[in-house]
Amino acid sequence: MRSASDLTARARIRDAALARFGTDGIAGTSVRAVAADAGVSPALVVHHFGSKEGLRQACDDYVLDSIRSGGEASVEALDEILQAATPVRRYLARALLDDTPAAGALFAEIVERTEAWLATGEEEGWVRASADARARAVTYVSWLLAPLVLGDQVGRLLGGDPAETATAVRGARAGLEMLTHGLFADDRWLKAFTDINERTRP
Amino acid sequence: MRSASDLTARARIRDAALARFGTDGIAGTSVRAVAADAGVSPALVVHHFGSKEGLRQACDDYVLDSIRSGGEASVEALDEILQAATPVRRYLARALLDDTPAAGALFAEIVERTEAWLATGEEEGWVRASADARARAVTYVSWLLAPLVLGDQVGRLLGGDPAETATAVRGARAGLEMLTHGLFADDRWLKAFTDINERTRP
DNA sequence: ACAAGAACTGAACATGTGTTTAGTGTTTTG
DNA sequence: CAAAACACTAAACACATGTTCAGTTCTTGT
Numbered sequence: 014m015r016s017a018s019d020l021t022a023r024a025r026i027r028d029a030a031l032a033r034f035g036t037d038g039i040a041g042t043s044v045r046a047v048a049a050d051a052g053v054s055p056a057l058v059v060h061h062f063g064s065k066e067g068l069r070q071a072c073d074d075y076v077l078d079s080i081r082s083g084g085e086a087s088v089e090a091l092d093e094i095l096q097a098a099t100p101v102r103r104y105l106a107r108a109l110l111d112d113t114p115a116a117g118a119l120f121a122e123i124v125e126r127t128e129a130w131l132a133t134g135e136e137e138g139w140v141r142a143s144a145d146a147r148a149r150a151v152t153y154v155s156w157l158l159a160p161l162v163l164g165d166q167v168g169r170l171l172g173g174d175p176a177e178t179a180t181a182v183r184g185a186r187a188g189l190e191m192l193t194h195g196l197f198a199d200d201r202w203l204k205a206f207t208d209i210n211e212r213t214r215p
Numbered sequence: 216m217r218s219a220s221d222l223t224a225r226a227r228i229r230d231a232a233l234a235r236f237g238t239d240g241i242a243g244t245s246v247r248a249v250a251a252d253a254g255v256s257p258a259l260v261v262h263h264f265g266s267k268e269g270l271r272q273a274c275d276d277y278v279l280d281s282i283r284s285g286g287e288a289s290v291e292a293l294d295e296i297l298q299a300a301t302p303v304r305r306y307l308a309r310a311l312l313d314d315t316p317a318a319g320a321l322f323a324e325i326v327e328r329t330e331a332w333l334a335t336g337e338e339e340g341w342v343r344a345s346a347d348a349r350a351r352a353v354t355y356v357s358w359l360l361a362p363l364v365l366g367d368q369v370g371r372l373l374g375g376d377p378a379e380t381a382t383a384v385r386g387a388r389a390g391l392e393m394l395t396h397g398l399f400a401d402d403r404w405l406k407a408f409t410d411i412n413e414r415t416r417p
Numbered sequence: 418a419c420a421a422g423a424a425c426t427g428a429a430c431a432t433g434t435g436t437t438t439a440g441t442g443t444t445t446t447g
Numbered sequence: 448c449a450a451a452a453c454a455c456t457a458a459a460c461a462c463a464t465g466t467t468c469a470g471t472t473c474t475t476g477t
Contacts, residue, residue, distance in 0.1 A: 246436085
């Protein structure tokens with residue numbers, strides 16, 4: 014791990030922005046604050062990135078690339094993402110909520126890959142059949158991302174530091190359990206839900 | 216449904232703030248914008264709520280109360296929340312991410328109720344046993360909340376309007392399927408995950 | 418060694434921000 | 448009905464914001 018001082022100023026600014034944007038939100042972060050964190054003048058920020066918006070896009074590119082290069086969309090990927098540097102996690106959560114074009118594209122991409130991956134599993138017999146493969150993929154991905162977006166809340170209730178991997182692992186294991194054996198022992202809720210919908214929309 | 220004009224100015228300001236805060240974030244929303252949406256002067260906003268922070272707290276209270284009064288934390292509650300007015304949904308998502316004290320309390324409360332509900336189910340035999348009841352409850356709740364927080368992303372990929380209930384229902388059904396029958400047909404992933412963890416932390 | 422260019426800064430500018438103040442109508446109340 | 452309380456506004460204030468500009472220091476290729 015490299016210390017802050019032996020990074021180029023440009024990288025230092027980007028990292029500072031990533032962290033600030035992640036914690037305080039993009040609108041809640043001033044160029045001056047980023048500059049101060051990086052130990053440079055506000056003018057240098059705009060010199061390197063053109064504008065605050067340019068800085069945000071640079072963060073987008075950096076985060077998305079580092080996730081994309083992370084490998085296949087699979088259960089292992091879950092583990093990787095959860096263990097990724099927390100500033101990146103926080104930033105990604107903000108980007109997804111703020112509905113950045115880049116974040117939207119990433120989400121769509123992950124869903125696409127996941128749907129294909131689940132289809133393979135279905136063929137090979139280790140994934141159950143589904144009535145709506147698309148909806149399942151979307152829901153599954155949003156479940157993967159949920160503890161990431163709700164990191165603070167989940168972490169607090171699962172003890173200790175949300176940044177601590179042990180905490181994330183605990184949640185991930187519980188999730189895998191549900192996905193493997195199911196949560197409900199019979200289909201009473203599924204039936205009830207289907208019934209309600211059929212009654213509402215005949 | 217009541218039109219905007221026959222609400223008191225105070226309520227109109229609160230509603231406008233709810234919507235603005237939800238879409239643009241709290242830091243990204245100016246008192247002037249809220250005032251303009253509500254058709255009042257900026258000074259009236261602070262007259263009624265003391266400050267921008269006071270306005271945010273009023274939104275917190277309003278949203279949380281309307282959710283709390285919604286009934287039991289159960290699968291039916293999922294449906295209710297998903298069908299709730301979208302401005303409220305968006306605001307709640309922001310509040311959870313911004314880690315408002317009130318939002319954190321709500322999350323903890325929902326988890327508490329859910330854990331108790333799952334424990335009842337375990338006793339009555341319609342919920343499977345779990346190695347870590349707490350972690351399961353937390354994960355389950357974050358899964359319920361996931362499509363709410365990631366509403367824009369999920370909605371776009373599931374077709375049409377994210378506000379449309381049909382879209383949300385489609386995702387909810389897919390989720391219930393996974394929770395009932397499980398997603399994976401065998402425990403290869405669960406085993407793999409457990410193995411990795413045991414190897415990492417002996 | 419020198420010139421060209423990049424990295425970098427301090428001060429300033431224009432604008433948007435949350436909030437205050439003084440004041441005007443409009444209810445409510447004794 | 449007068450007075451007190453309330454709803455409400457226009458104008459202004461102090462400050463924070465994103466960005467620009469002129470200038471300085473540092474690096475680098477020749």
